[in-house]
Amino acid sequence: xxxxxxxxIIKVQLPAYLKRLPLPETIGxxxxxxxxxxxxxxxxxxxxxLLGYLTIRPFLPKKxxxxxxxxxxxxxxxxPKVVNEIDIEDLNSANVCYCRxxxxxxxxxxxxxxxxxxxxxGDNVGPLILKKKIL
Numbered sequence: 001x002x003x004x005x006x007x008x009i010i011k012v013q014l015p016a017y018l019k020r021l022p023l024p025e026t027i028g029x030x031x032x033x034x035x036x037x038x039x040x041x042x043x044x045x046x047x048x049x050l051l052g053y054l055t056i057r058p059f060l061p062k063k064x065x066x067x068x069x070x071x072x073x074x075x076x077x078x079x080p081k082v083v084n085e086i087d088i089e090d091l092n093s094a095n096v097c098y099c100r101x102x103x104x105x106x107x108x109x110x111x112x113x114x115x116x117x118x119x120x121x122g123d124n125v126g127p128l129i130l131k132k133k134i135l
Contacts, residue, residue, distance in 0.1 A: 018044075072102045084108040088130065097127040 021044060022037040024030055033041070076082045084098075086108075096109070101123075103113035110127035118124060 075102060075107050088132065094132050096130045096132075098130065100128055101125045 021041060022033060023041075024033065072082060086098075098108050099106075099110045099113070101114035101117045103117050104111045105113065112127075114125050114127065
């Protein structure tokens with residue numbers, strides 16, 4: 001039943017519709033079409049525009065979703081702003097590395113997650129290194 005309906009539309013109704021369309025034989029003929037003739041052409045033009053868009057859509061640049069532009073994906077998301085304050089006098093070792101890629105499992109201390117991040121994204125982020133002067 002469904003296939004019969006589709007077959008009738010494709011074999012009978014579509015050719016009849018296309019024969020009744022006021023398609024001019026020249027480009028200039030489109031300028032001479034009346035408003036009612038343009039209205040009869042609108043469904044066909046809409047379908048052609050949709051098919052054209054669907055054809056070129058895979059080649060169009062993808063828009064970034066706002067989520068894609070986030071740097072901090074999971075650290076302290078419940079806070080409106082992530083701030084870590086550390087007194088330099090409290091440093092226990094001569095060098096301390098702090099994360100700047102937001103991927104560290106030991107945030108705010110760097111665990112070298114930036115190496116994988118840089119490899120995957122082509123980024124060049126590295127840690128913030130604080131050196132304690134030994135007097």
